Amino acid sequence: MTKIEEIGQKAKAASLEVAQLSIEERNRVLRAMSQALTANQAAIIKANQADLAKAEGLSKPMMNRLTLDKKVLDGIAESLEAVAELKDPLAGPYENWEHPSGFKIIKKTVPLGVVAMIYEARPNVTIDAAALTFKSGNAVILRGGKEAIQSNIVLAESLRNCLKEQGLNPDIIQLIEDTSHESVNELLHLREYVDVLIPRGSGSFIDFVVKNATVPVIETGAGNTHIFVDESADFDKAIPVIVNAKTQKPAVCNAAEKLLIHEKIAANFLPKIADALLAKGVELRGDKAAQAIESRITTASETDWDTEYNDLIMAIKIVKDVDEAINWVNAHTTHHSETILSQNKDNVAKFMQAVDAAVVYQNVSSRFTDGFEFGFGAEIGISTQKLHARGPMGLPALTTLKYEVFGDGQVRS
Amino acid sequence: MTKIEEIGQKAKAASLEVAQLSIEERNRVLRAMSQALTANQAAIIKANQADLAKAEGLSKPMMNRLTLDKKVLDGIAESLEAVAELKDPLAGPYENWEHPSGFKIIKKTVPLGVVAMIYEARPNVTIDAAALTFKSGNAVILRGGKEAIQSNIVLAESLRNCLKEQGLNPDIIQLIEDTSHESVNELLHLREYVDVLIPRGSGSFIDFVVKNATVPVIETGAGNTHIFVDESADFDKAIPVIVNAKTQKPAVCNAAEKLLIHEKIAANFLPKIADALLAKGVELRGDKAAQAIESRITTASETDWDTEYNDLIMAIKIVKDVDEAINWVNAHTTHHSETILSQNKDNVAKFMQAVDAAVVYQNVSSRFTDGFEFGFGAEIGISTQKLHARGPMGLPALTTLKYEVFGDGQVRS
Known part of the structure; x- marks a missing residue:
């Protein structure tokens, strides 16, 4: 048995234990975990500094995501308290009904079992994922990136020690310390023990996981996000929405990447939005029609239209009408968040219906695609x-169902 | 573009059309399909006889499943009427709420898009799958087995002609006429066009699909189904339940395959259940402890414990207690249907909670795991x-969700 199989087997055994905890027990432990992380701040920051010292060459946003200082750790401790406050995703009332022959069927909500998370250089995901899977009664296997490995080891040990102190099996939360590609590969095929794998990271990494995994996967996060500015758009609202969607946090999956403009308003609208975006430091690329109107736009290549920049770059295309916009979006979407800026009810209804994405917006910044903004109180x-789940995933996404049937000797005729 | 890719592309285009039909339109077309199948009975029976003529060497149950006579076809036509009567799985009311900034979020139920079905020698699945995917607003790609290909071609053409006569795109329903392994293999990788693939067939075929597909799959049907007879079981109820679960229809996935008996009652119970099962023609295999009590039991090999017989064979094992039963079941279950026969509330609660299966029964035959018996009116x-879905899947399993957001220029701060 390999090291990874051993982790899987321990997780499966631990999943039966955590599934039996009452919501009061789960919440008590989450609060204890919050206190444990606060008590261990010095050790966590020391480990994080070791990671940061090795992290030369990472971009500034990556360095920010990697850093755990007192402020970040206080926030993480608070977030554990907040998870303890959330509604129990396993609580009833459950649907139940009686078969004509007299037996009773109860449709229960139960934990998935063993959840595996693969993620990159964000040590906070270690805590987020552990807290949300624990709250929903699951065991978790964590496989973070090598950039954050020292931090992750100390974070996971803090949680595991806390579980032990609470009289629980520490294997409810396990970290794979091997950061080689082989450990990922093995995890992708651990069908006997892993009930669902949630990868978080770049589009190409998630694509690799989806194509290679034999365990069930929930695809997350890749966002080649479009905004279509219809003929009827209200410019005074459209410009702030586009600027916000593009620039408020350009490195995240719900940031806008592509702008489609109705040809009838392009000559008037394009110079205005170009001014606003350029003022925020956005590099503009585009098709020939866009370049003909606005000389500050450079040429977009074929690959641009399918690229998630995660950066201050936006590609602009002129389209004939809402139908061309819909076809273009459906050909290039990553099915995350898509937007129409329009005052025309028919066009909005058509776009909402036909565009194949988790979230479709009218006249709102796509930056709102987020479990907290959607009111779920959490996001995995x-x-x-x-x-199984589409769009922002809260705690219910970490559960499944089970039919319990209680009878008195009924047979099928 | 290959032939299969072309089918995929046409299905994706057709999926946008079928998704827009009102429930009245969908039901009207289902009733027209029912009439079309009745009108075409002669042609269907002729094609089916061509399939049957080639089907030498198939077992009798397989021949039965393959046969379409007037009675079977009348039943299929009636089932289409019944699907038309079912509740619209896309109907609201939808959850909706307002973000603090004033925009509205609606959580809509929408079709999956393109559903692909791969199945074996049961031509009735062609109609079932087409009807249920159509009712739920999806396009479907059907890939039936070579044994039923002539029947499937005529059935699919009847439905496609009916779609045309109703003014709809016939590509809402497409059959892959190529019955080679290559066509299956290509379908498993058609990520661009297929939203979900539902394989139906033997456990080894489904395993092959799950391990090789890059399109999302819903695993179905393999059933290595156990019954545990606890110390407290009521023999008068236990014996009819076991006999029913094993023999009422042995070739199906919810038939019982394994019998675990508590050691304290084994000497008393085993001869009684052996009499009852042998009287029904069931071959009994077992472990040494079972053989020591009951000489009519032959030796079960290691592979027996993981084999779904789909036949009049049952393997019997003696266990120490409910905990050993639970551990054994969890090590060998296919997560379909598992049963405890017991009057002891604590043991029943433990078994219900710990056994990892879609349906867990107390004192009821597992033959009831079925969408119709569960009251869903249909089963895909x-x-x-x-x-996504666990246990019997009705129409809601063929839908997903979509968030539609309507605002007035909101941006994230």
């Missing part, structure tokens, strides 16, 4: 697939 | 996985 990721 | 398959 944003699903870009259609099975 | 029985999911043995935890994501």
Whole structure:
């Protein structure tokens, strides 16, 4: 048995234990975890500094995501308290009904079992994922990136020690310390023990996971996000929405990447939005029609239209009408968040219905695609697939169902 | 572009059309399909006889499943009427709420898009799958087995002609006429066009699909189904339940395959259940402890414990207590249907909670795991996985959700 199989087997055994905890027990432990992390701040920051010292060459946003200082750790401790406050995703009332022959069927909500998370250089995901999977009664296997490995080891040990102190099996939360590609590969095929794998990271990494995994996967996060500015758009509202969606946090999956403009308003609208975006430091690329109107736009290549920049770049295309916009979006979307800026009810209804994405917006910045903004109180990721969960995933996405049937000797005739 | 890719592309285009039909339109077309199948009975029976003529060497149950006579076809036509009567799985009311900044979020139920079905020698699945995917607003790609290909071609053409006569795109329903392994293989990788693939067939075929597909899959149907007879079981009820679960229809996935008996009652119970099962022609295999009590039991091999017989064979094992039963079941279950026969509340609660299966029964025959018996009015398959759908899948399993957001220029700060 390999090291990873051993982790899987321990997780499966631990999943039966955590599934039996009452919501009072789960919440008590989450609060104890919050206190444990606060008590261990010095050790966590020391480990994080070791990671940061090795992290030369990472971009500034990556360095920011990697850093755990007192402020970040206080926030993480608070977030554990907040998870303890959330509604129990396993609580009833459950649907139940009686078969004509007299037996009773109860449709229960139960934990998934063993959740595996693969993620990159964000040590806060270690805590987020552990807290949300624990709250929903699951065991978790964490496989973070090598950039954050020292931080992750100390964070995971803090949580595991806390579980032990609370009289629980520490294997409810396990970290894979091996940061080689082989450990990911093995995890992708651990069907016997892993009930669902949630990868978080770049589009190409998630694509690799989806194509290679034999365990069930929930695809998350890739966001080649479009905004279509219809003929009827209200410019005074459209410009702030586009600027916000593009620049408020350009490195995230719900940031806008592409701008489609109705040809009838392009000559008037394009110079205005170009001014606003350039003033925020956005590099503009575009098709020939856009370049003909606005000389500050450079040429977009074929690959641009399918690229998630995660940066201050936006590609602009002129389209004939809402139908061309819909076809273009459906050909290039990553099914995350898509937007129409329009005052025309028919065009909005058409776009909402036909565009194949988790969230479709009218006249709102796509930056709102987020479990907290949607009112779920938590987020384990944003699903870009259609099975099981779609869009921002709160605690219910970490559960499944089970039919319990109680009878008295009924047989089928 | 290959032939299969072309089918995929046409299905994706057709999926946008079928998704826009009102429930009145969908039901009207389902009733027209029912009439079309009745009108075409002669041609269907002729094609089916061509399939049957080639089907030498198939077992009798397989021949039965393959046969379409007037009675079967009348039943299929009636089932289409019944699907038209079912509740619209896309109907609201939808959850909706307002963000603090004033925009409105609506959580809509929408079709999955393109559903692909791969199945074996049961031509009735062609109609079932087409009807249920159509009712739920999806396009479908059907890939039936070579044994039923002539029947499937005529059935699919009847439905496609009916769609045309109703003024709809016939590509809402497409059959892959190529019955080679290559066509299956290509379908497993058609990520651009297929939203979900539902395989139906043998456990080894479904395993092949799950391990090789890059499109999202819902695993169905493999059933290595156990019954545990606890110390406290009521023999008068236990014996009829076991006999029913094993023999009422042995070739199906919810038939019982394994019998675990508590050691304290084994000497008393085993001869009684052996009499009852042998009287029904069931071959009994077992472990040494079972053989020591009952000489009519032959030796079960290691592979027996993981084999779904789909036949009049049952393997019997003696266990120490409910805990050993639970551990054994969890090590060998296909997560379909598992049963405890017991009058002891604590043991029943433990078994219900710990056994990892879609349906867990107390004192009821597992033959009831079925969408119709569960009151769903339809069944597209029985999911043995935890994501998206679990257990008998009715029309809601063929839908997903979509968030529609309507605002007035809101941006995130």
